[in-house]
Amino acid sequence: MEGTRTLRAVRSWQEALPDRGSDSGVHEAMLLTVGALGYERATVQEVADRAGISSDQFRRRFGSKEECFAQAYQEATDRLGEEMLEAGRKAGNWRLGFRAALAELLRTVAEQPLLAKALLIEVRAARGKAWDAHQHLIERLVAAVDTARSDPDALPSVSRMTAGFVIGAIEESISLEIGAGRAAEVKRLLPDLSHLVVLNYFGEDEAWLELRSVDASSSVG
Numbered sequence: 001m002e003g004t005r006t007l008r009a010v011r012s013w014q015e016a017l018p019d020r021g022s023d024s025g026v027h028e029a030m031l032l033t034v035g036a037l038g039y040e041r042a043t044v045q046e047v048a049d050r051a052g053i054s055s056d057q058f059r060r061r062f063g064s065k066e067e068c069f070a071q072a073y074q075e076a077t078d079r080l081g082e083e084m085l086e087a088g089r090k091a092g093n094w095r096l097g098f099r100a101a102l103a104e105l106l107r108t109v110a111e112q113p114l115l116a117k118a119l120l121i122e123v124r125a126a127r128g129k130a131w132d133a134h135q136h137l138i139e140r141l142v143a144a145v146d147t148a149r150s151d152p153d154a155l156p157s158v159s160r161m162t163a164g165f166v167i168g169a170i171e172e173s174i175s176l177e178i179g180a181g182r183a184a185e186v187k188r189l190l191p192d193l194s195h196l197v198v199l200n201y202f203g204e205d206e207a208w209l210e211l212r213s214v215d216a217s218s219s220v221g
Helices: 023-037 044-051 055-062 065-089 094-111 113-126 128-150 160-179 183-202 204-220
Strands: none
Touching: 023 044, 023 055, 023 065, 023 113, 044 055, 044 065, 055 065, 065 094, 065 113, 065 128, 094 113, 094 128, 094 160, 094 183, 113 128, 113 160, 113 183, 128 160, 128 183, 160 183, 183 204
């Protein structure tokens, strides 16, 4: 199916040549345009030109910039969320699963900075249905992280609010790197973010073990 294809690695505006004409191609053109220019500056004409269709065709098929961005956002976050959760499910335990899912997110950001900027930063300007899709993704990730509470070694003080806190901290940390033009270097956040999460769920001793473990695996990689 067209909507299930893997997110493409597009690092620069010059590389941003989507599959022309298809709905997914227009969606990709929308996300890349928004990532490159910002939501407010992105125009229907720019997206249509990038996708290889006329602005009239765009309006007949999608209605408005807002609706097209919302559709594109939903499609992209559905795929990204599933790829992250699938990476986590393949791991042997919660801690390894969390690390694998976070590594998948950081890899996507590093390889696709325009997409990442659209998904994590520009959605705040778009609001509307796209923001609803963003909140749905956050809720999925919070629910996944919250399963740490079922671990017998989890701290008794943790609650569902803990998952909301750590997901918010991760999103803000990554957004700051994207905003500063350091998306390509974002994988370096993996040890510190893993340490933060394990600290909140399992305590200081386990957090330092996690930090050393991630540092060691990064050095080997």
